[in-house]
Amino acid sequence: MLFKNPNATHAPYPVELAGVLNRETAQKSKQWLSSWPLLNANATPLCSMMGTAHALGIDMLWIKDESKRSKLGSFKALGAPNALINLILKHFPSLDAEKILLGEYREQLADFAVVSATDGNHGRALAAAAQSSGCPCTIVIHAQVSQEREDAIAEYGATMVRITGNYDESVEEADRIAKENGWIVVSDTSYEGYTEIPRDVMQGYGVMAAETAEQLEAQQQIPTHIILQGGVGGLAAGVFSYFWEQYSSNRPTFIVVEPSQANCLYQSAIQGKPASATGSVDSVMAGLACGETSKIAWEFLQPCVDFFALIDDEDAIDAMKQLAHGEHGDKPIVGGESGVAGLALLNKLAKQGQLKEIGINRESSVLVFNTEGATAPALFQELTGLTAQEILVKQVK
Numbered sequence: 126m127l128f129k130n131p132n133a134t135h136a137p138y139p140v141e142l143a144g145v146l147n148r149e150t151a152q153k154s155k156q157w158l159s160s161w162p163l164l165n166a167n168a169t170p171l172c173s174m175m176g177t178a179h180a181l182g183i184d185m186l187w188i189k190d191e192s193k194r195s196k197l198g199s200f201k202a203l204g205a206p207n208a209l210i211n212l213i214l215k216h217f218p219s220l221d222a223e224k225i226l227l228g229e230y231r232e233q234l235a236d237f238a239v240v241s242a243t244d245g246n247h248g249r250a251l252a253a254a255a256q257s258s259g260c261p262c263t264i265v266i267h268a269q270v271s272q273e274r275e276d277a278i279a280e281y282g283a284t285m286v287r288i289t290g291n292y293d294e295s296v297e298e299a300d301r302i303a304k305e306n307g308w309i310v311v312s313d314t315s316y317e318g319y320t321e322i323p324r325d326v327m328q329g330y331g332v333m334a335a336e337t338a339e340q341l342e343a344q345q346q347i348p349t350h351i352i353l354q355g356g357v358g359g360l361a362a363g364v365f366s367y368f369w370e371q372y373s374s375n376r377p378t379f380i381v382v383e384p385s386q387a388n389c390l391y392q393s394a395i396q397g398k399p400a401s402a403t404g405s406v407d408s409v410m411a412g413l414a415c416g417e418t419s420k421i422a423w424e425f426l427q428p429c430v431d432f433f434a435l436i437d438d439e440d441a442i443d444a445m446k447q448l449a450h451g452e453h454g455d456k457p458i459v460g461g462e463s464g465v466a467g468l469a470l471l472n473k474l475a476k477q478g479q480l481k482e483i484g485i486n487r488e489s490s491v492l493v494f495n496t497e498g499a500t501a502p503a504l505f506q507e508l509t510g511l512t513a514q515e516i517l518v519k520q521v522k
């Protein structure tokens with residue numbers, strides 16, 4: 126369940142990659158998104174988890190808490206709107222980027238239709254960004270997307286299409302209906318001949334890295350290890366690229382974690398090229414239940430991810446409970462199924478005495494990202510025994 130990537134390098138951030146994703150463009154995205162009323166105005170918290178760090182036998186654990194990004198519930202609220210702004214600017218170059226999500230060009234955009242497949246969070250973010258801008262939006266979901274996740278997307282006015290197949294088939298269906306109707310696919314995953322929009326989605330995630338880098342700098346800290354969860358790999362590419370450029374050859378060790386049964390990035394590392402998952406793909410970690418690697422994301426991950434790791438659904442559920450109940454004396458956190466994967470991996474490696482295999486020891490400081498809150502509230506309550514509201518009340522005590 127742990128693979129050391131033979132292609133990882135600690136050389137400075139390559140110029141060719143900087144031409145695709147870079148810190149300067151991440152800052153521009155940050156500026157554009159700052160006018161969107163759906164995002165909370167403040168940076169999301171970087172929580173110091175001293176008690177959990179102590180229990181793991183490490184010096185420090187930080188959790189960047191994206192449950193507080195917006196009422197959309199996840200970090201995905203940064204990706205789709207950034208891609209939509211870039212796309213609209215490409216077609217209507219005279220518009221002011223900062224006014225698009227304020228709905229100021231609603232009339233001009235009334236026929237500018239977008240579509241995407243999703244396993245929940247990306248679709249919700251795209252539906253919300255499209256609604257704010259005034260673009261018609263269609264979202265394609267697969268058989269395993271729960272009714273409450275579907276309702277959460279439909280709330281933002283999107284037309285919903287449900288197929289009987291899995292996530293990867295919903296990506297194909299979105300592509301098909303886009304071609305049929307002359308709509309534009311705004312996907313968070315890239316495939317042959319489709320890279321520009323997923324690049325802008327990933328660049329939006331760089332906003333979260335930019336904020337974290339500022340928060341760490343204010344504490345004069347640099348983590349020794351950063352763990353990110355992988356679905357198609359866009360999140361990890363968007364965030365690792367930022368830190369790689371920032372810290373250059375002194376960058377921390379980068380680790381990607383996925384569900385065992387949706388291991389497309391792990392398989393890509395073994396095969397040295399974008400590959401498919403070998404398992405059933407279905408997982409309680411709905412956002413990570415992806416069977417195909419994003420082509421453009423892989424160009425970033427192959428040269429920089431030091432280790433690829435796998436966890437099981439029970440590991441994630443245990444970590445959700447741990448955060449929800451504020452174990453080890455740390456403040457409780459609303460960590461959703463896909464959000465807690467980094468912590469779940471640390472717990473698993475600690476339990477199996479394997480932390481040292483990724484170079485973690487008593488002096489290590491580890492950064493993980495809680496990428497979602499209770500985005501499926503009923504399931505969250507069933508798994509943790511608490512509602513998000515109950516946890517928020519405990520946070521202020």
Ligand SMILES: Cc1ncc(COP(=O)(O)O)c(C=O)c1O
Pocket residue numbers: 199200201244246247313354355356357358359360361411412413415463464496497
């Ligand atoms: C909460 C959450 N975390 C992580 C991810 C993984 O992101 P990516 O598919 O870009 O690797 C997703 C994707 O949907 C998600 O919803």
